[in-house]
Amino acid sequence: MTRVLIAGLGNMGLSHALAHHRHPDAQIVGLVNRTGQVTHPDLARYPIFTDFHTALTETQPDLVVIATYTDTHAPYAIAAMEAGAHVFVEKPLAMTAEEAQSVTDTATRLGCKLVVGYILRHHPSWQRLIAEARTLGGPYVFRLNLNQQSTGETWETHKALMQTTSPIVDCGVHYVDVMCQITDAKPTRLHGMGLRLSDEIPEGMYNYGQFQVIFDDGSVGWYEAGWGPMMSETAFFVKDVVSPKGSVSITDADKGKSDDVDDHTRVGGLLVHRPEGDRLIDLPDEPGHQQLCDAEQAFMLDAIADDTDLTRHMSDAVTSLAICLAADESIRTGKPVTLGGNQT
Numbered sequence: 001m002t003r004v005l006i007a008g009l010g011n012m013g014l015s016h017a018l019a020h021h022r023h024p025d026a027q028i029v030g031l032v033n034r035t036g037q038v039t040h041p042d043l044a045r046y047p048i049f050t051d052f053h054t055a056l057t058e059t060q061p062d063l064v065v066i067a068t069y070t071d072t073h074a075p076y077a078i079a080a081m082e083a084g085a086h087v088f089v090e091k092p093l094a095m096t097a098e099e100a101q102s103v104t105d106t107a108t109r110l111g112c113k114l115v116v117g118y119i120l121r122h123h124p125s126w127q128r129l130i131a132e133a134r135t136l137g138g139p140y141v142f143r144l145n146l147n148q149q150s151t152g153e154t155w156e157t158h159k160a161l162m163q164t165t166s167p168i169v170d171c172g173v174h175y176v177d178v179m180c181q182i183t184d185a186k187p188t189r190l191h192g193m194g195l196r197l198s199d200e201i202p203e204g205m206y207n208y209g210q211f212q213v214i215f216d217d218g219s220v221g222w223y224e225a226g227w228g229p230m231m232s233e234t235a236f237f238v239k240d241v242v243s244p245k246g247s248v249s250i251t252d253a254d255k256g257k258s259d260d261v262d263d264h265t266r267v268g269g270l271l272v273h274r275p276e277g278d279r280l281i282d283l284p285d286e287p288g289h290q291q292l293c294d295a296e297q298a299f300m301l302d303a304i305a306d307d308t309d310l311t312r313h314m315s316d317a318v319t320s321l322a323i324c325l326a327a328d329e330s331i332r333t334g335k336p337v338t339l340g341g342n343q344t
Contacts (some may be wrong), residue, residue: 001025002301005061005085007032007052007076009043010157012090012117013067015293017043020065022294025301030059032068052076061085063304065297067117070165074099077114078106086113088300091173092165097322104314113303113310115296116317118177122295125270125283126178129239129248132272132281133182136243140183142221143240144175145210149231158227162201167225168194168209168331172324173317175223176213180320182241185217187323187339192330197230204332211327223327246274 004026006017020026021042028046031038036050049055052072056064056079064080066073066089074094077087087107093116094100107114120126133140148167150158161170194209201207208226215221239250251269270281287295303310326337 001027002304003027003029003059003062004065005030005032005055005059005063005080006065006067007055007072008067008069008090009033009038010067012293013065014040014043015290016065016067016088016297018290019294019297023297023301025305026063026297029061030055053079056080056083056085063088063300065300066090069161069163070170071095074103077103081106081110081112081114086300086304088115088117088297090117091317092169092321092324093317094321095164097318097325100318100321104318107314108311113300113308114314115300115303115310116313117296118174118317118320119292119296120174120178122292122299123287125268125286128281128283129241129250129270130178130181132248132270133241133243136241136245136248136274138183138185138243139215139218140179140221141240141242142175142179142182142219142223143238143242144178144222145224145236145238146171146175147208147224147226147231147233147236149229149233149236150227151229155227155229158207159200162205162207162227166194166206166209166328166331167227168192168211168223168327169321169324171225172211172223172327173320176221176323177316177320179213179215179219179221180316180323183215183217183219185215185219187213187319187326188216189214189336189338190323190326190330191336192327193334194331197226198228206331209327209331211330213323213327246272248272251280 004020030047032049032055064085066076077089080087190213192211194206196206207228210224213221241248249271251271272279330337
C-alpha cells in the first residue's frame, strides 16, 4: 500500500486526490490546502494541513502529489524527494529550466520516481494522433492552439495563475510535448509575441500569446493560448499536423464552452489526409477528465511498483518546459531566442 500526500486541492489536485481515494493500492495520509478546508465529502475523513513541510514531516508519505501553484513545484518536489518520497508534480515542472533540471537531477541522484502531469500522454486518442502523424513522416508543420473564454470562477483561477505563470507556459507544455513526441527533433530557434488584454492581471504579464518554433529536422510549429472573458470562441481549438505526405487533424467541432476542462482533451475523431484520399477515424467513448487523472495516478503507482525507467519522461518534461519558457522570454523581450545547451 502506497502512502500518499496530496498538496493542493484545486481542479487538478482534487481530481488526483479522488484518483488515490479510489485506488486499491493507495492510502491517502494527508491533504494540504491553504484554507485548511476540504469540501468534497469523499475526502472529508483525511487529515488536512495548511503547511506543506509540516504535512511532509508528520505523514512520512511514500508518494507526494504536488498540484499547487507553479512557483512551489520545484521546492516542494525536491523537499519531498529529500524526505524519501516519490513525486508526481503537475505541469509546468518549475518556474525556470534550471529549476526543472535541478528537480530531475535530484530524482536521478536519490533514485526517486518523478512523473510530470502531462495528461495527454495517458489519453488513447492523443496517442493515436501521435502515432498517425509519425506514420506520415516529417518534416512537420504543427498548428496547435487552446484559447479559453474564461469567466467567473475560471477567470479568477486564471488571474491567480497569472501572478506567476503565463498561459503560454501553463498550457503550452502539453502541446509542445506532443510536437516533441512526433518529431523527436531538437528545437533550435523560436519567436513569440503576446499582449496584455486586461488591467486585472499584473503589469508585465500577458493573457494572450503565440510563438513559432523551428526544429533541427526542418519541422516548424505554431502554438497560441489566451485566457479571459474577451477571448473569441471561434477556432479556439485547432490541432493540425501537416507533413509532405499528408496531414492529421482533430475533427471534432462539437465543442462546448472553451473553458470546459473536458473539452480540452476530447478528440472525437481524426481526419488522416493523403493526396490519394482521406480516412476518418472515429474515436468514441473517450475518457473524461477524472478518468485521465485516474490513469495518470495509476501510471505513477505502477512506476513505483515496477521500478519503471523514467529517464526519457523527465528529459522530455525539461525540454518542453524550456521551449515554452523561451517563448515567454521572447514575448517579454520582443526578441527571437536561439535554443541550445540545457534547453534541448
